[in-house]
Amino acid sequence: MLAASVTQTSPTDPLSALEVGERPAPQAPDGWVRVRLEAASLNHHDLWSLRGVGLPDERLPMVLGCDGAGTDEDGRDVLVHAVVTSPGWTGDDTLDPGRSLLSERYQGTLAEEVVVPARNVVPRPPELSAAEAACLPTAWLTAYRMLFTQSGTAPGSTVLVQGAGGGVATALVVLGRAAGYRVWVTSRSEEKRERALALGAHAAFATGERLPGRVDAVMETVGEATWAHSLRSLRPGGTVVVAGATSGPAPSAELQRVFFLGLRVVGSTMGTREELVRLLDLLVATGARPVVDRELPLARAAEGFAAMAAGELFGKVVLRTR
Structure with a gap:
């Protein structure tokens, strides 16, 4: 599958560490589900990952990206909650000492497919496009x-x-x-x-x-x-x-x-799955929508990363996989 990933980090030149090319499709452990992605968005977290912040060498190679929207294995429109909690954790997602984000311990969303715990899949309201939904989770x-x-x-x-x-x-x-x-x-x-x-x-x-x-x-x-x-x-x-x-x-x-x-x-760090659902409800009720600076095909991810690193954006960069 096509993916934007990092195989060797660079603290001083993060853009040089970005690789866009073919990667093996991820395997879904028990209790995890596969999402075929339609859109994903960039965050500054991805630049920090290219620098190696929070991403030690032993976890490489790593597909980047926290945010994505697409279809699940049953063909339903979904988006992905990026905070992965410890097995059995029942409290506030952001307070779990063992929590992580996609692309920290588990392969991320800047790809054609991603696998996530079943609870991390959230139905996408029909009022929101995949590109809009892909801006939300981070x-x-x-x-x-x-x-x-x-x-x-x-x-x-x-x-x-x-x-x-x-x-x-x-x-x-x-x-x-x-x-x-x-x-x-x-x-x-x-x-x-x-x-x-x-x-x-x-x-x-x-x-x-x-x-x-x-x-x-x-x-x-x-x-x-x-x-x-x-x-x-x-x-x-x-x-x-x-x-x-x-x-x-x-x-x-x-x-x-x-x-x-x-x-x-x-x-304040990220948010819970419940807050993500309430955010979706608020957008549907008010008609407010995410601000998209630009949409690019995943193959041109480097352009989006360069614009983000240069501070040229007003809103989000969305990468399309299909």
């Missing part, structure tokens, strides 16, 4: 959990999304607007600020710009470049939800500000 599920589970806010609250343009950020704008939040965004790019406004953000600011008021919560995936601004933007008692640090770790936690103003710093 970035959009992450955004859903950040906003609705972890932020402690409610519709009508003001939230700040740092770094408009990425998959999680665009998801936060769309979901926040659909659910009745006041959504502000930041970006270094004037073009991305304008596109965020067109997408539904109520206001857009340059990175680090002083805001006209304090916000109830900040959605933080950038890290070092925006951390100080995130803390300074919060009202007393506000919450910063952290789900990434693409620019590096925060240089200072600014603990005096945190305790003096009673701020909450909450970590």
